[in-house]
Amino acid sequence: MTDSLKLIFGYLIFPGLIFSAMVGMIACWIDRKVTARLQYRKGPPWYQPLADILKLLGKEMIVPEGVSNAVFLAAPLFGLSAAALVALILWQGNLDRSAGFIGDLIAALYLLTIPSLAMIIGGSSSRNPLSALGASREMKLILAYELPFTIAVFTIVVKAGSIMIGGVASHTAVLSVSGLIAFLVALLAAQAKMGFVPFDIAEAEQEIMAGPLLEYSGPGLALFKLTKDILFFVLPLFLITLFLGGIEVTTVAGIILAVLKYALILVLMVLIKNTNPRLKIDQAVRFFWGPVTLLAIAGFIFAVIGW
Amino acid sequence: MADRNFIPIGPFHPLLEEPEFFKFYVDGETVVDAEVRVGYNHRGVEKLAEGKTYDQATFLVERICGICSTSHPFAYVQAAEDVSGIVVPERALFIRSIIGDLERIHSHLLWVGLAAHFIGYNTVFMWAWKYREPVLDVFEMISGNRNHYGMFKVGGVRRDINDAQIPSLLKAIDEIEGFCSMLVKAVMDDPVIKARTKGIGILKKQDAIDIGVVGPVARASGIINDVRKDFPYAAYDRVQFERVVLPDGDVFSRMAVRLLETIESTKIIRQCLKQMPKGPIDAEVREIGIGEGIGQHEAPRGEVIHYVRSNGSNYPERHKIRAPSFMNVPSFKKTVIGQSIADAALITAAVDPCYCCTERMAVLDRETNKVLLNGDELVRLCQEKTEKMRNK
Numbered sequence: 001m002t003d004s005l006k007l008i009f010g011y012l013i014f015p016g017l018i019f020s021a022m023v024g025m026i027a028c029w030i031d032r033k034v035t036a037r038l039q040y041r042k043g044p045p046w047y048q049p050l051a052d053i054l055k056l057l058g059k060e061m062i063v064p065e066g067v068s069n070a071v072f073l074a075a076p077l078f079g080l081s082a083a084a085l086v087a088l089i090l091w092q093g094n095l096d097r098s099a100g101f102i103g104d105l106i107a108a109l110y111l112l113t114i115p116s117l118a119m120i121i122g123g124s125s126s127r128n129p130l131s132a133l134g135a136s137r138e139m140k141l142i143l144a145y146e147l148p149f150t151i152a153v154f155t156i157v158v159k160a161g162s163i164m165i166g167g168v169a170s171h172t173a174v175l176s177v178s179g180l181i182a183f184l185v186a187l188l189a190a191q192a193k194m195g196f197v198p199f200d201i202a203e204a205e206q207e208i209m210a211g212p213l214l215e216y217s218g219p220g221l222a223l224f225k226l227t228k229d230i231l232f233f234v235l236p237l238f239l240i241t242l243f244l245g246g247i248e249v250t251t252v253a254g255i256i257l258a259v260l261k262y263a264l265i266l267v268l269m270v271l272i273k274n275t276n277p278r279l280k281i282d283q284a285v286r287f288f289w290g291p292v293t294l295l296a297i298a299g300f301i302f303a304v305i306g307w
Numbered sequence: 308m309a310d311r312n313f314i315p316i317g318p319f320h321p322l323l324e325e326p327e328f329f330k331f332y333v334d335g336e337t338v339v340d341a342e343v344r345v346g347y348n349h350r351g352v353e354k355l356a357e358g359k360t361y362d363q364a365t366f367l368v369e370r371i372c373g374i375c376s377t378s379h380p381f382a383y384v385q386a387a388e389d390v391s392g393i394v395v396p397e398r399a400l401f402i403r404s405i406i407g408d409l410e411r412i413h414s415h416l417l418w419v420g421l422a423a424h425f426i427g428y429n430t431v432f433m434w435a436w437k438y439r440e441p442v443l444d445v446f447e448m449i450s451g452n453r454n455h456y457g458m459f460k461v462g463g464v465r466r467d468i469n470d471a472q473i474p475s476l477l478k479a480i481d482e483i484e485g486f487c488s489m490l491v492k493a494v495m496d497d498p499v500i501k502a503r504t505k506g507i508g509i510l511k512k513q514d515a516i517d518i519g520v521v522g523p524v525a526r527a528s529g530i531i532n533d534v535r536k537d538f539p540y541a542a543y544d545r546v547q548f549e550r551v552v553l554p555d556g557d558v559f560s561r562m563a564v565r566l567l568e569t570i571e572s573t574k575i576i577r578q579c580l581k582q583m584p585k586g587p588i589d590a591e592v593r594e595i596g597i598g599e600g601i602g603q604h605e606a607p608r609g610e611v612i613h614y615v616r617s618n619g620s621n622y623p624e625r626h627k628i629r630a631p632s633f634m635n636v637p638s639f640k641k642t643v644i645g646q647s648i649a650d651a652a653l654i655t656a657a658v659d660p661c662y663c664c665t666e667r668m669a670v671l672d673r674e675t676n677k678v679l680l681n682g683d684e685l686v687r688l689c690q691e692k693t694e695k696m697r698n699k
Contacts, residue, residue: 039433129314133336133648197427198499206322206425207652208314276499278427280649281336283502 015091017084017230024229025049027262031232031270038274049229053222061218064127071125076216076223079118083230086111090237093165094246100164108165108238109153115227116142116193119202122224123212134211137281138202141192144288145199149189151296152182156242158303169246177307181299183243185292187265190235191272192284194228198276199284236265311340314648318347322425322652325662329639329655336647341639349666356626361387361461361595364623368613369455371628372664374417377410378606379628379664380459382613385540385602387461390595390617397542399463399590401583404542406449406458407604408572408579412483413442414607415523415565415572418659419494422562425656426503431494438486445479448472463589473580480580484573491566504559508642508654511556515638522609524635524658527564528556534605546578558657565659595619606631608659616696624696627689630664 010016028049036043063072086108093100116138123135155178157163160171173179192199203211213224240247244261248254279287316322316329326347332340352371356364368379381403388395420435443453450456450466458464468476494500510520515528525532533550535543551567553560597619604611609631616625635658643651670680680688 035429039430040437041433129312133314136336197429200427201649204427204649206427207649209321274430276428277423277431277497277503278649279499280503280647282647 010088010092011084016088017080020084020087020230020233021226024231024233025053027232027236027266028229030266031273034270035274049225053225053229056217056222056225057219059218061220062215064215067125067127067215071121072215073220075118075122075125076220076227078121079115079227080223080230082111082114082118083227083234087230087234087237090165090234090241094169094237094241095249097166097170097246100166103163104165105153105157105163105168109150112193112234112238113142113146115231118227119212119224122216122220123202123214126212126215128215130208131212131214134202134204134208134214137204137208138212140281140285141199141202144285145189145192145292148185148288148292148296149193151293151300152185152189153242155179155182155296155300155303158300165241169241172243172245174243174245176303178299178302179243181295181302183239185296185299186239186242187268187272188292189288190239191269192288193235194231194269196269196273198272198279200278201281201284204278236262236269239265316652316655318344322656323662324421327660327662329651331643331648331651333648336649338643338646338648338651341643341651343636343639345636345662345666346669347666348662353626353628356623358622360621361623364626365459365461366457368628369457369459371630372661373454374661375410375414375606375608376455377406377458378604378608378611379613379630381407381541381604381606382602382611383615383626384459384461385604386600386613386615387595387602387617387623388592389600389602390598390615391600393462393590393592395463395590396587397584398467398586399588401542401579402464402468402588403459404546405468405576405579406456406464407541408575409442409445411572411607412487412569413439413446414659415569416442416487416490418565418607419490419562422558422653422656423494423500425653426500428500431490431500434493435490438483438490441479441483441486445476445483448475460589461595462592463587465589467588468580468583476580477577480573480576484570487566487569487573491570494566495563501559503653504562505557506555507558507650508646508657509556510638510642512554514641515556518638518641519634520609520638520658521631521634522605522607523561523564523568524609524638526550526552527560529554532610534603534610538603540603542579542582543575545582546575548572548575558653561657561659608632608661609635611664616693618696625693628664630661632658632661632665633667636660636662636665 013019029046033043063069089104089108093104120135120138123131156168156173159173159179160168162168174183195203203213213221216224240261247258249258311332314331314333316331318326318328328344330342331338352367356367359367365380365383368383369376371379416435416439420432423431423435446456447453449468450458458466510528512529515525515530521532529552531550531552536550548571551564551571553564595617597617600615602613611631612629614627615623618624638658639655642654646654667682669678669682672679
């Protein structure tokens with residue numbers, strides 16, 4: 001009984017839904033503030049991401065005519081539940097290195113794809129040509145970045161000799177040649193997973209007006225935004241777990257180190273985001289399947305020969 | 308036609324600052340055909356001008372465009388002066404050139420910002436617009452307004468540039484030139500911007516000639532065309548500057564032409580400020596004679612032409628305007644077909660279209676959607692009216 005209560009608590013409050021959403025919102029605010037300062041703007045107050053979501057939750061939700069309600073409304077929930085679940089798995093794997101189950105890394109890898117799939121389902125179900133175009137772009141983008149991303153993850157599996165989150169977290173992979181290469185590859189893929197410039201092709205508001213999200217309003221849009229905020233916590237955490245030796249929150253030094261690691265990834269992401277224009281979908285696919293995949297394979301080979 | 312898939316860009320779309328409707332017929336993401344529909348913003352300015360005095364019409368035409376707000380009065384006052392050969396004081400000519408080229412800088416910077424925004428590069432967007440601010444401050448110093456300057460009048464200009472302002476003006480120009488050179492380097496050396504704009508939306512030289520594009524779009528396609536050099540007016544024959552002409556005709560060239568032109572413009576303004584003679588700024592025109600006049604100006608987007616016909620009264624009898632976007636927008640038929648949607652959006656923006664200047668109308672029967680009067684017929688009506696006026 002207490003175990004299942006603990007699980008529900010873990011999923012909904014800490015470190016699942018609420019906690020990861022809060023950290024994600026803070027990260028989102030930092031991103032927006034830093035971006036604004038880079039662009040000589042003032043930027044929003046610290047509670048802006050939360051205010052956005054609360055406001056959206058209170059708005060009317062319009063379902064386009066002739067759209068299947070079930071699919072259209074389930075899509076955002078689908079993405080959100082997966083994102084919260086992966087937060088729980090990653091967090092527990094980090095804190096209790098022996099907890100986990102065999103292959104929880106693979107489960108996390110799968111779950112991380114679901115928010116993008118939710119976007120595709122939502123976009124395709126909304127009967128809008130621009131949304132459909134956005135959904136097809138998202139699909140191509142997933143095909144593009146998942147290949148190098150998976151190779152990079154398995155580079156670390158080979159390196160650490162474990163396929164459990166607890167196992168790879170105890171290993172600071174980035175200090176080796178193959179680990180560094182895999183880190184760079186995964187960072188680029190994470191940028192695409194987040195839908196950040198230069199890979200915000202699926203949303204491209206100046207071309208297809210936010211693509212899959214175009215027909216969403218009110219709570220539906222809020223859930224998508226919340227999913228994105230959670231991903232902003234989960235993806236850096238995933239990168240830290242794989243490449244930077246995980247996090248440790250039992251000591252003050254451990255907490256400071258964890259925050260520093262998180263900040264490092266955040267800075268890199270915001271930097272890439274603000275110094276690039278958007279690529280086209282064909283350029284992005286060529287980029288991921290060409291140089292990035294080659295790099296990832298090189299990293300994998302290095303890992304096998306023990307560099 | 309009806310069962311083909313199309314992607315609508317407009318009438319209200321983040322890409323367009325004005326209501327406008329592009330219909331891109333697509334096969335996957337490739338554009339196979341395109342249509343444009345204008346007319347959401349028709350204001351009947353030409354007809355309005357016939358009910359205004361010559362001085363009032365200057366303010367009216369200034370409001371045709373919000374960005375190149377000086378282009379229209381510039382061409383219009385020249386047309387009105389052309390009617391009876393009014394000689395404008397030297398100092399006023401220099402001030403006109405200064406205003407005209409300051410506007411070119413701010414308009415080009417605005418476009419570079421928008422173009423960067425369209426390819427999702429918001430940092431360059433914000434930077435370009437930040438660097439545009441000092442130009443607006445200069446305008447405010449000269450004319451009291453940041454955007455609609457109200458500087459022009461038939462026979463001269465309304466406000467003088469004092470000697471006391473000149474040092475701070477020169478300083479501001481130096482600063483602006485610094486920004487522009489920095490931006491030229493930053494934008495033209497950026498590999499990802501190159502990847503997005505090089506070889507995209509190519510308008511071949513022959514096509515450009517056939518369509519009759521003007522301004523930076525023509526110059527980016529290798530056509531040497533610039534009213535300031537071809538038919539010098541104001542003080543442009545007294546200053547040294549280069550026409551920026553590039554051969555490729557792609558979006559990158561159009562961007563490069565505009566960026567490099569901002570630097571040429573700073574040179575023009577600096578020379579004008581140095582050479583400006585003392586004297587009156589207004590010929591104090593009391594009446595416009597009978598006859599026809601044409602005024603041209605190289606606006607930031609290309610050549611703008613105003614035609615004025617006067618019957619000796621206080622009001623123009625006929626006022627005809629041709630804005631540059633009217634020539635440039637049709638080029639999209641040649642440039643977007645075969646490109647992807649992502650590029651098509653950028654290409655239509657790359658001619659720096661100004662739709663409210665381009666608005667034309669047709670008369671439709673609402674019930675049957677049948678066109679009663681199309682463009683050709685409206686032109687014929689105009690010609691008949693002019694003929695009637697001639698014979699009167």
